[in-house]
Amino acid sequence: MATVSDLSKGNFMRYNGEVVQVEELQHRTPGNLRAFYQIKMRNVRNGKVAENRFRPGDEVEILRVETKEYQYLYADGESLVCMDNETFDQIYLDRALLGDAVNYIKEGVTLLIAFENGESAITAEAPSHVTMEIQYTEPGVQGDTATRTLKSATLENGVEVRVPLFVNTGDKIKIDTRTGAYIERVKE
Template sequence: MAKASDVSRGNFIRYNGEIMQVIELEHRTPGNLRAFYQMKMRNVKNGKLAENRFRPDETVDIVRVEVKEMMYSYRDGENLVCMDNETYDQVYIPEVAFGEGIQFLKEGATVKVSFDDTNTPILVELPASVELLVTYTEPGVKGDTATKTLKPATLETGATISVPLFVNEGELIRVNTLTGEYMERVK
């Protein structure tokens, strides 16, 4: 057990029986009251946010987390199978752990998987951006680069995003996996 003053942003703690990741941490000392730590945490299983105040000497259960780089292999029902790049072991990870960016993930992509102390996958970090092929979009017309108008485009993973008018079918584009936005064309 550690004290609340030992916790830092990004740590994983056990709070109310659930594993939470500390997103924001602020030490506050209001006027004539005692100091406290205000923590904003995200539940790694369902993504819900929670906030709580901790006294500096209050005990907190910090969870040891091991991070491994793994390669996404294929989908198996409600799970995604990832392979350890060093031992070639395959791990079944629930698709909920991948978050919203799962729609941009294609086979062979490298992801960072966080395992708790019982060797259970708890969180998957996708690459910041991915390069995907545009499989369908309306054709662009010469001179369409003058405005910032967007049109829908379907990508090779089946995801649909908004792209500028000059992007055509068959082009390779870079997509931000966190926001799902078009970044640029890949040459």
């Protein structure tokens, strides 16, 4: 077992039976009180953030986490089928691990997946942005580039996003997968 002083930002540990990732770690020595560690941690299953204080000698279970790149192949119900690029092994990944980013990924995208002790996936991360084609949007009017007015557009996978007025059907746009926001129009 490791102690709290062995932790650093980004480590995964088991806390109250749940897998959490350390987001913030501060060592504090207030005035005439004993020193303690203030740790902000995020539960990897549900995303909830918790803060707790630990004494310097408290033992914690630091998890050995391995990350690998997998290629997203297709959706199968509530799972995503992904393939290891080196061994060509396929795994089923729970859609919930990607959060809202699952709406903005398409076949062939590379995902970064973290495994606890090489067994079960605990986190998955989509690329920060993707390029997708607009299936339908109202036609743009020439000269509508000065305002920040947005209109609805349907992407190739059926998801609706807000885009500027000058974007037309058939255009390719870059989208931020964390927020679903339009970034820019992409020229081929």
